[in-house]
Amino acid sequence: MSVRRERPDGLTVKQRLTLFHGTALSAEQALSLPEDEITIDTLLRNGVKALNVTAAGIRFVQLKELGATDAAQLRRIGFDALHLVDPVMCGEANAAFGAKSVIETFLSTPQDAVALAGSEAVALLNLSAQQLLEACAGAPTEAAAVLQQCSGQNALDGVSATTLLDTGLRAPQLRQLGYNLASVSKLVSANRAQILKLGFTL
Numbered sequence: 001m002s003v004r005r006e007r008p009d010g011l012t013v014k015q016r017l018t019l020f021h022g023t024a025l026s027a028e029q030a031l032s033l034p035e036d037e038i039t040i041d042t043l044l045r046n047g048v049k050a051l052n053v054t055a056a057g058i059r060f061v062q063l064k065e066l067g068a069t070d071a072a073q074l075r076r077i078g079f080d081a082l083h084l085v086d087p088v089m090c091g092e093a094n095a096a097f098g099a100k101s102v103i104e105t106f107l108s109t110p111q112d113a114v115a116l117a118g119s120e121a122v123a124l125l126n127l128s129a130q131q132l133l134e135a136c137a138g139a140p141t142e143a144a145a146v147l148q149q150c151s152g153q154n155a156l157d158g159v160s161a162t163t164l165l166d167t168g169l170r171a172p173q174l175r176q177l178g179y180n181l182a183s184v185s186k187l188v189s190a191n192r193a194q195i196l197k198l199g200f201t202l
Helices: 013-019 027-032 040-045 050-055 060-065 072-077 081-085 087-097 099-106 110-116 129-134 140-149 161-167 171-176 181-185 192-197
Strands: none
Touching: 013 027, 013 050, 040 072, 050 072, 060 072, 060 087, 072 099, 081 087, 081 099, 081 110, 087 099, 110 129, 110 140, 129 140, 129 161, 140 161, 140 171, 161 192, 181 192
């Protein structure tokens, strides 16, 4: 026999109508749905989107209470890296699901890396330039945008030569960003062949 977990604060009428607005559930169905049946699976099954969730004032911690077990379910509802630029939302996602799950879910494309770089999410999730650039494989334009936004004397600190090569960035773009032979020589595990491949002359 499964134990039903009682929630101390159920959804208001306005929250229910907002949450299920424009979804597979009619207003009448949304209002008559038993509280314990409003779960993350119900939201996904009925096409509830991120906009509905935020408009209803439902936070990530509440989604966890509704049965969300990892950040991937937030992505399925429609949340993306741009939502995490908001430090409050990023902090809540981190608190609810942990940085590892949030990073694995929301840092998967070059566009994600550009969105997160330079935002408070970097500090909140303890994101490194290495992680951001790993998401920019084959995307030199986005990789350059990430480096432009990374603060500090040398955003390449802790970045491996292999990762930088994988982005497609080469000497002309790197010089424009303020990086020279001395900078790339400090890349993790950098060897002569890699530095030459980046386009710098030794």
